[in-house]
Amino acid sequence: MVIETYNLTKWYGNKIGCQNICLSVSEGQVFGFLGHNGAGKSTLVKMLVGLIYPSAGEATIFRKPLGNPETKKMIGFLPENFRYHDWLTGYELLHFHGALYHISSREREKRIREVLDLLGLTGHEHHKIKTYSKGMQQRLGLAGALLPDPDLLILDEPTSAMDPLGRKEIRDLILGLKSRGKTIFLNSHLLSEMEMVCDHVALIKKGTMIAQGSIHSLLGQICEVEMQVAGLNQGIFQAISGMGCAYRQENGHLIVTVKTKEQIPYLVESVVGNGGKLYQLQMRHNSLEELFLELMGDGGKNLADNSSTSRERNI
Incomplete structure (x- = not known):
């Protein structure tokens, strides 16, 4: 694990x-x-x-x-509420992060180019962070998290x-x-x-x-079953309740919440066995x-x- x-x-x-x-x-x-x-x-x-x-x-x-x-x-980490040194450029920040990870100068330069390309920041790396949009700053944070190839x-x-x-x-x-x-x-x-x-x-x-x-x-x-049923009656509703299922009527259809898919055949039996005519059944995802x-x-x-x-x- x-x-x-x-x-x-x-x-x-x-x-x-x-x-x-x-x-x-x-x-x-x-x-x-x-x-x-x-x-x-x-x-x-x-x-x-x-x-x-x-x-x-x-x-x-x-x-x-x-x-x-x-x-x-x-481990690479992107915190929720991050604040960067806005006087630095994106490249300078990544260079600093690479040093904190003790990545060698040669490998650091290589990884900075890779993560800039990966996050769509190539061409912006020498701009001050204070000029970055919120979305660009988030991309820069992700670049920093990915820098050590965690x-x-x-x-x-x-x-x-x-x-x-x-x-x-x-x-x-x-x-x-x-x-x-x-x-x-x-x-x-x-x-x-x-x-x-x-x-x-x-x-x-x-x-x-x-x-x-x-x-x-x-x-x-949590699974809902939508059924088109003719002849709905109190016996059907009691049988459904007896299964521990909630139900409601919606646009002329019967909607039943079942706990597992294995309950569906018994639901059909409850409807048909109590005089209902089932014309359509579909699961709601x-x-x-x-x-x-x-x-x-x-x-x-x-x-x-x-x-x-x-x-x-x-x-």
């Missing part, structure tokens, strides 16, 4: 940053970490990169404890200041890094972007993990945004309250 945490916890006095965080990130994985502002995402990231110390729990990166000097050389890239809101074209370019960059075996730990509030690049995601609410798993399995846990809204509402509270382990919900 590239990242493993065991009940990792951070308190700020009597205020919780995050608590009992247990997660595993495999090599070559794009792992998304989701939550509202203030939920504890950046607190976890700061502990992983050594900016703050945990109050309790343990964590390893590349199977070594947090803060290991050799491990730090293998095996683990930790990105906190990497596309927040970019336009749609810039977000697509960064999405393609992330997928390209994944194809090279790099591991990316990603914080973002742009859920559609996360859905397109992440293999696994974890959701945090008020400092506590409430769900984690593969995109496929997580999106499969859920998005990561829908999952997020569902779990961060009352559903997320219930998941956390019903948990009996520190890994509140693993899929």
Whole structure:
């Protein structure tokens, strides 16, 4: 595993940053970490990169404890709220970062040219950073994170200041890094972007993990079925409720929320067996945004309250 945490916890006095965080990130994985502002995402990231110390729990990166000097050389980091020396040029900033990583002068020059090309900044490297747009500054931050050719890239809101074209370019960059075996730990509030690049995601609410798993399995846990049914009656509604499924009528169709796909054949039996005529059935595909809204509402509270382990919900 590239990242493993065991009940990792951070308190700020009597205020919780995050608590009992247990997660595993495999090599070559794009792992998304989701939550509202203030939920504890950046607190976890700061502990992983050594900016703050945990109050309790343990964590390893590349199977070594947090803060290991050799491990730090293998990590590239883009913080959410970065501020650069705006009197420097982009080239000078990257040169400075390369020196901090102890990259040799010859290799540093080579890597600076490579990351400038990769991030579309060639031709702007000798301009003062204060003249850069927010999107260009974000690209420069990514260039700095990529400079040491890290095996683990930790990105906190990497596309927040970019336009749609810039977000697509960064999405393609992330997928390209994944194809090279790099591991990316990603914080973002742009859920559609996360859905397109992440293999696994974890959701945090008020400092506590409430769900984690593969995109496929997580999106499969909330499933809506749309049916065109003639002869709807109270017996059908009672049978659906007896399965533990919520239902509603929408534009003349019956919409049923099932817990798993395995419930669908029994749903059909409930409709037909109680006198309904089923003319059409189709599944509605859920998005990561829908999952997020569902779990961060009352559903997320219930998941956390019903948990009996520190890994509140693993899929």
